[in-house]
Amino acid sequence: MEKKRGSFTGGLGFVLAAAGSAVGLGNLWRFPPLAAQYGGGIFILVYIVLALTFGFALMTTEIAIGRKTGSSPVMAYQKLCRKFKFLGYLAAAIPVIILPYYCVIGGWVLKYMMVYLQGMTAEAAGDGFFAAFTGSTVSPLIYFAVYLVATWLIVMGGVEKGIEKISRIMMPLLVLLSIGICIYILTLPGALEGARYYLLPDFSKFSLKTICAAMGQMFFSMSLAMGIMVTYGSYTKKEVCLTKSVNQIELFDTVVALLAGLMVVPAVYIFSGEEGMSSSGPGLMFVTLPKVFGDMAGGRVIGFLFFVLVLFAALTSSVSVMEAIVSVLMEHFGISRKAACTGTLIFALAVGIPVSLGNGIWSGIQILGMDLLTFFDYLSNSVLMPLVALFTCILVGWVIGTKTITDEVTRNGEKFGRKRIYEIMIKYIAPVFLVIILISYTLAQFGGITL
Ligand code: PHE
Numbered sequence: 001m002e003k004k005r006g007s008f009t010g011g012l013g014f015v016l017a018a019a020g021s022a023v024g025l026g027n028l029w030r031f032p033p034l035a036a037q038y039g040g041g042i043f044i045l046v047y048i049v050l051a052l053t054f055g056f057a058l059m060t061t062e063i064a065i066g067r068k069t070g071s072s073p074v075m076a077y078q079k080l081c082r083k084f085k086f087l088g089y090l091a092a093a094i095p096v097i098i099l100p101y102y103c104v105i106g107g108w109v110l111k112y113m114m115v116y117l118q119g120m121t122a123e124a125a126g127d128g129f130f131a132a133f134t135g136s137t138v139s140p141l142i143y144f145a146v147y148l149v150a151t152w153l154i155v156m157g158g159v160e161k162g163i164e165k166i167s168r169i170m171m172p173l174l175v176l177l178s179i180g181i182c183i184y185i186l187t188l189p190g191a192l193e194g195a196r197y198y199l200l201p202d203f204s205k206f207s208l209k210t211i212c213a214a215m216g217q218m219f220f221s222m223s224l225a226m227g228i229m230v231t232y233g234s235y236t237k238k239e240v241c242l243t244k245s246v247n248q249i250e251l252f253d254t255v256v257a258l259l260a261g262l263m264v265v266p267a268v269y270i271f272s273g274e275e276g277m278s279s280s281g282p283g284l285m286f287v288t289l290p291k292v293f294g295d296m297a298g299g300r301v302i303g304f305l306f307f308v309l310v311l312f313a314a315l316t317s318s319v320s321v322m323e324a325i326v327s328v329l330m331e332h333f334g335i336s337r338k339a340a341c342t343g344t345l346i347f348a349l350a351v352g353i354p355v356s357l358g359n360g361i362w363s364g365i366q367i368l369g370m371d372l373l374t375f376f377d378y379l380s381n382s383v384l385m386p387l388v389a390l391f392t393c394i395l396v397g398w399v400i401g402t403k404t405i406t407d408e409v410t411r412n413g414e415k416f417g418r419k420r421i422y423e424i425m426i427k428y429i430a431p432v433f434l435v436i437i438l439i440s441y442t443l444a445q446f447g448g449i450t451l
Helices: 011-022 025-037 041-069 073-080 082-117 121-125 129-135 138-156 159-186 191-199 208-221 228-234 242-272 274-278 282-295 299-333 337-357 372-399 402-409 419-447
Strands: none
Touching: 011 159, 011 228, 011 242, 011 299, 025 041, 025 191, 025 208, 025 242, 025 274, 025 282, 025 299, 041 073, 041 208, 041 228, 041 242, 041 372, 041 402, 041 419, 073 082, 073 228, 073 299, 082 121, 082 129, 082 138, 082 282, 082 299, 082 337, 082 372, 121 129, 121 282, 121 299, 129 138, 129 282, 138 159, 138 299, 138 337, 159 191, 159 242, 159 299, 191 242, 208 372, 208 419, 228 299, 242 274, 242 282, 242 402, 282 299, 299 337, 337 372, 372 402, 372 419, 402 419
16 A cells, blocks of 8 residues: 655755744744743753753654654554554644644734734734734634635645745745844844843752743644654655754754744843743733834834744644644545645634634633633643653653664664663653653643642
8 A cells, every 4th residue: 555655855855844843933932931931041051951852852753753654643653553553643633633723823923914014013012902803703714714724735735845845945034034133133222131131041040840841842842742743754765864854953943942032032121121021922922022013113124024934933833733634634544635635724724713713702612711722722732742742752662662763763874872862761751751741730730739
């Protein structure tokens, strides 16, 4: 049943597409405030150490699983061990949960890009602009649909002509935009003060919580434990050097997160000091930053460029989420890419509508006291992703053995420099931390207790 699977043209195409998946809203709206709140430089240091050990181990595992089995997640885990069939389904479920709400947020990004294009800088800075927009009925739905269709069109283009091509264009532009905006913001009076606040380590803010926060962030940011890297790994040619690719993807993701911090933290710091950094998530990007752009010389242009940057980052991520679903559907049901894409499109539309309306007329719909968007986000990031990562570690570390993965990595005679670290991570350290993360998330959510 050797059916023709898509593939990336080579190492660079793969790295850019995977980096496209990794670099997303997480880098731009979650990393900067987290770093600012958890001790600046010390958080950054912890994050980098975790990325080089834990992140490296998990990403290598997922890509190697994909490449070894040549399958999408549902089949891939099953091929490794029949008893772990459930893990494939679990991993594949995560993109299904994420896609609709990620596209709703993508629609907001699109809206803000248009707002700056039209020169509505002052309106966007007004109190209540964001709530009024997301709470309205028709407009967010239209932006959501446009964003979703854009994602769909790219995925319809296939692995090489859609995903790889768009990543080759958007990712270099994204880096250029980040650097350009950073330089502009750092030349504003008072910005260096903000940069110092961001970069200087504050050891008094270091605790177990710092590690947990950095770990959670890293997961989300590197698109780990949701079948995406397995899927992309399965499109990777056998001769591509895995460790080098993983290093490059991580470098890309971390550099963009650091740059995001260097633009967002100083910008907010200039206009509202340390308190300004207390908002995170959507609030930072859609409420705080527009106020900053409203006060800044050249705010319209910078605001527009900033949201173009966010749009590129988000699009290459939602494309990877949709592709993970599409690859499973194609493989599982033996259907064409077109049919799989269109089915996914219809599903995401159907689920995205209540998610979007949940901010307005349907705000009454709540699960466990959360609106739909918050609930889906919680379920995927705080429950399923750590679980999938934990089971992956158990599978690789204790059932099939790390050798299965390290052999795949070194199949072309490639050197695996951090092999020892890899083995220790997967077998011992990562599982322990994953259990801590799971417990701490659950306590925080339901017991109101934070570590
Ligand atoms: N890694 C992406 C980010 O940093 C987020 C993402 C989440 C991508 C889920 C794909 C799937 O924003």
